[in-house]
Amino acid sequence: MRMPIDQAARDEALEARVNLLIEAGAGTGKTTLLVERVVETVVHRQVPLSRILLITFMDKAQEEMRHRLQARLQERLESAEEWARPLLEAALASLPDAHITTIHGYCQRLLREFGSAYGIPLGFQVMDAVDTDRLWEETFRDWVQDPEREPVVLDLLHAGIGWPHLRRWAKQICEWWDVPDLNADFPNLWGFVAEFRDAAAELAERARLDASPADPGRTQIQDINRQIEWLAEMPRREWPRMLAQWTRGLAPKGNKKNWAHPDWLTEQKEWVQSLREALAQIRQQMADAYLAEWVSLIGREFRPLWRRQRFGALSLTFDDLLIEAERITRRPEVRQALANRFDLVMVDEFQDTDALQAAVIRRLVSPIGEDHLHPHDQGRLFLVGDPKQSIYRFRGADVETYASVRREVEETGGRLIPITQNFRSVPAVLDFVNQLFEARWPLEPNPEVPYIPPFRALDPHFPDDDRTRLRVEQLCPAGSAAEKRRAEAEDIADVIERALGEGWPVRDGRGERPILPEDIALIIPQRTGLDIYRQTLESRHIPVAAQAGRNFFQQDEIRGLFHLFQALANPEDALAAAGWLLSPWVGLTHQELADHRLKGGSWRYGETDHGHPAVLKWWHRLKSWHDKFWRVDAETVLDWAMAASALPAVLERGEDRAALANLRQMRELCRDFGDRWGIFEFARWFSGQVLDEVPFDEARVPGRESEVAVSTVHQAKGLEWPFVIVANWKPKRTALDSGIHYNPRLGAVALRQEPWLSREWARLEDDHRRREEAEGDRLLYVALTRARDYLWFYASFLDERFPSESPVEGE
């Protein structure tokens, strides 16, 4: 076996007695390194496993880590010398209770242990997103309808800020870690109107006398004058809305030829321009003032109330775990208790942490009173990360935290150890990745752009050969998005057929074998347009893994159940009753519904005198179910449907495996929420999910033996396939969504919601754009580095040319 080219760095990672940050590129075996370091610490430093904290990014990784560690400890035990055996045996025995956890899991333990002395509810539960939303909505509705609050809220509504926006922004503000102080004076609208009103009247009169009636300048000033007159006649409460809406018809107009005194038109145009600018300014000032008012009101009044409410219900949100853990770990007495608890604190995927998480972790390995790493407290921190694979910005991950901790480790006497030997991909793939990203990323961190990771080329482990391993395709350059996707999909189907037909060799643990469908993955950045790829592959009889999207509540079988719940809750709801009949649970046609109507049938299932026999059969059932509905649980309603309809039998015959999986998931929801809330509350919740089209993961379909995987980049992280096809790759959307945004780094909050645009918007959007572009590159890096033996990159949506392209064999 060849020694890795970076063996010295790997050895140092196991042995160094200072704080370490292991910067491990894709496929370099970082999990193995983490496990080795634990074993090394247990055996050679004789540190019990109970004094090691290992933080993983996901729950799943936690389990994986535990299994890997168990396997490695057992392996070591088999060949261990006598003196080391008790250490390894003790570690194995304590493995089930080892501190291997996610950061949220660790914070939860901290709060349970220390929190009750600091206002954390005793015996708290962590609310799931559904319960959090429900409690928040209830709390907000009561708060906002309080007579004390009503005038302020009504004023904002009168300003033209819609109720859904106010509610959404309030929710966002509640999710911020802190609320900055915002101050903005409301502009003097009266002064503004007074300033322009007389001049407008004067200019309009002058234009009437001077310009020909058809002149656009004359029409324009008269329109402006009318606008101001209307404004003056309206109650002042309406002025902000009216002024903000006044955005049209203000580009200066007019033709000097139509004017007796052309200079007057010039003068008028300048005035119109000044009005236009003043309106834009006042609109921005109002936006700033409204933003400050709402942010302050929510921050000052509602956030504390919301905290009291959830804490009073003995519940914490997922975010609370971090926020409160960070708060209580500032307390010296808590620091004291934690100071010597762990001899080694290890964090995996450190590039995906944020500032709060980093603060909690730092306090475990630095002296009491210090919030940063310290030269005199070394050797207890072991971080592993790769800033090039930081792709969870949307979830709050902040690669700049990584960059600053990286700096801190180095400046306080710790070591940064890069690991570059890649054990995954063939040289052709690595060459392509290296060339592509060497051109995009600097070799060393650039403090000016801390969100752009430094790049170190990945070193190949396997020898090169003469097979075609890589191809970059840019198809259908002038086509529409759908055409590009169709072209890519056809090409992908061709190459898959060819690979399977020719039995392209792929590596497995024992050597090489011909490729199978499950060796192939189609990796996409997002699901838009995915159907085209799936349909094309299926039409060519290529088995594709049934896709688990986020439209669970929009699936036919689930919508059918929604209709059933609605119909049973309310027999007057004709649409729900008809929806049930049209669903795959009953399967009636529109023709049969029309026949029912023509036979005098009713949509109220209580009325069964006339109608189509198939409808009446179900009406009798619904009537009988309705009578018992209020005394049963949600799962019983599902059971009624499952027993009465042939749908389960049809699905079990293979008609729609995804639907069958969804029904199983629906049963779990019925149990989890239905038993917790009761039938009516469940029906209300279910209705909200369907009608509001709330995204929810579709059930995973148990895999067939062999099929091509379809995966987003985020799902693909940490995985690998022999043949990876990266397709549908569009430049990342980098605009900020409308609404309000807080950028703690800049200390700024901004608003954009037609017609409001606050002062800081451009600055925040620029900051966001640059970081999103950088994340787009990182996503591509993750996608491309999933390939072991073959990589096909379809870049039809990208304009740039790519560094490497090798011909398909035989061409």
Added chain:
Amino acid sequence: MSIIVYTGSPSAVHRHWAARLESLAPRERNAAMVMTPSRRLASLLARLPHTPPALAVDDWLTEMLPQNIMPLPSASWYILSQYMPKLPAPWHETPGLPLAVAELVKEGRSAGVAAISPEASGQLPWDRIWQWFDEKLNRGGADALRMYDYALKTGKVPAKSGGFVFVYGFSDVTAPFIELMRQWGEKGPVEAWFFTNTVDAGTLRRWRARQVSLPEPQGAGETLGIRSALEGLDSLDVLARWVAPQIHDHGWVAVSPDERDARRLHRALARCGLPVDVERSTEEALWPLFLETSRGHSGAAVQRHWHQAVRGRVSVDWARQWWERAMQAPSWAILGRLVEEARIAHQVEWPHLSRWAQDIQIWDAWFPPQPESTAQVLPQIPAVSPEQPPSSLLPVLPLHEAAWIPNAQVLFMAHGRSTRSPRTSPFDQDGAIRPWVRRARGYATDAVILQQMLNDAGLKRWATADVEDVEAAGWEDAAPSEAPPVDASDLDRLQGWYRQWRESPSYSAYTGDLTPETASALMPHRLSPSALEDFGKCPLSFLLGRLLRISPVDDEPREVDAAMAGQWAHRALEVMVEERRILTPEAVQAAVETAVRDLPAPPSVARFFIRYQVDRLSAELYEALLRDGWAPGQAADVEMNLTWERIWPMAGRVDRVDQMPGGGLRLIDYKTGHLANPAKPSPGNLQLLLYQDALYHRYRTPVTAELYGVSQRAQYGRRQVTQAEADALRSQVDEILAGIKERMDQGQFRPVPDPRSDACRMCAFKPVCPARVTEYAGVKARQDPDYQSLWMGEGGEDNADAD
């Protein structure tokens, strides 16, 4: 007199105890009494042969209480925690701490702890806390500790004179109970049966202890473990299917950590065809339904169910007033009377609730009810006893009771010990408290019992689902039984649904196609322009709404929706013009308020949202009328009805018609949403031109038709069509109408929303629309360009969402 204690493995105890009972002479059996820890267990044991009468110890203790003392009613510890004096810093702001303290005291007293010494914990003033609880409990109510005291004072024995007292079913014994046993032992024979290791050695040494064992060890117990779901079933179903055929033969009991799990298993058994009752009784379910109705949290659907259940005996108003009165009840006694009043009004028994209503007045000696605590306490009180005798089919018990049923086999539900992690307490580090806290809490006992059962070679079988940490011998897969038979015609029908709708590339009867005869029979005698526009926006929505007359119901809207706001706007404008009011903000507001009175919002809409809409509409309509140059004197008519012929007999109503000073008419159609351009007709944008045509033919005078956007959203815009323009567009409109007619005549009402409009956004039929599955709809749409050609003509852009 003496006490004999028998200990052994569960199966040995079962066997010997059964033999012991069998050995009793009838006279001895009649004089004996079996004391059990719960009413549930007593009820189950009493069903077994040869068993003397059985009584739960709590029931016996209650009988011993003096007349003026009663056991604490349900939720008492919760109520006490609500009124507990404020704890010192830093605890005083910790949510949940008072309840935790109350529960700790409760557990301590159940375990026989007389007080927690202040030295034992420097964290809280335990002596004062204990004293506070003692004071409350000495005033008419009694907890376990005091009940034992009273029982000891009476010196009574549960059995008849000289009869045996059998102590059976206790997985743990507390100090006061031991004292009670001692007293019984002084007056008659007592036999106590315990599992090995459940009672500490010190206690056993005080009495004659005998080890019982099985004469012939049976070998390892059989175990079924079900760890993973089978295709189409979850593990609970697999478990239920495996157990179902054996329940009657083998005396199964089920173990459930809480009631929710029990219900899950019952439902799984019901799915297997066993006659398990998965419906709550009316008595049980009516109380929470009444509370939901009376609190005003419910919509019309809940109220309807409640009405049906009480058959109109109680009105919603009465229920709401009842809640108000309950919240303002000045004493617990009055609250109790209110509960009784509700029970009588509903004409039900509600035995547990009724008893609670009598007992709760003990707290009047100390503190009156407060609305907040009343609102939280009432839903906690079940209407029927939570300790109902268990179902004979499959009793569901906690583990520490289930293990005592002789010959029973034990079924663990989806959770095992791994899910019952010990609760943490800030007081756990207190050495004086820990022993009895651990003993008093179920999980510790469960762990001991579970270990007993794992080690018990005599137990026949037990089954678990998804219990990871139980090292079960001989895991086996349980094959699902055959699925119930399905009607073949239903199967064909649903397969047809999948094949023809989901997979077929063409439209069918699943996607709005009717026979021409059916379509013809359904068509109304007259069509309105808005109905035609509905077809143009989406033929399927026309079929569902206009022909089949399927109407959606929003059961409990919380806010005023766009449709309702639009109706209010139209009605307010009608009032303004009809009454020729002087244009002032106040006049418009009055008109809007009239509209809201005439067309009231559903009761579920909060006052705040109505107020907001009234304010918004008042401002916007005032602005709109101001911009229009308010001249109601010109109005010849408002809400004018028209009938005419154009391909079909037609009928409709226009918002307003003005007589213009220079001659001719102005037709105004108010819009609160986006304005489409009427000069660019399309199937979804015909209305104004059709009205113009009708008006022109009625009065034979030129008509200028105008859409007027009376809202900020419509930017107070205007879209006009002169008579000359309308004449020029006539053939184009005829062509579109002919296209519509052709499709209607053929019975084609397909889910093809006008691509230039945003027809789907507000469509009420979205939930039943097959076209929402865009992937499939897209395939069909590509297959039938002829049908879609009607919507692909020139013009008609900017057609979104005109209302």
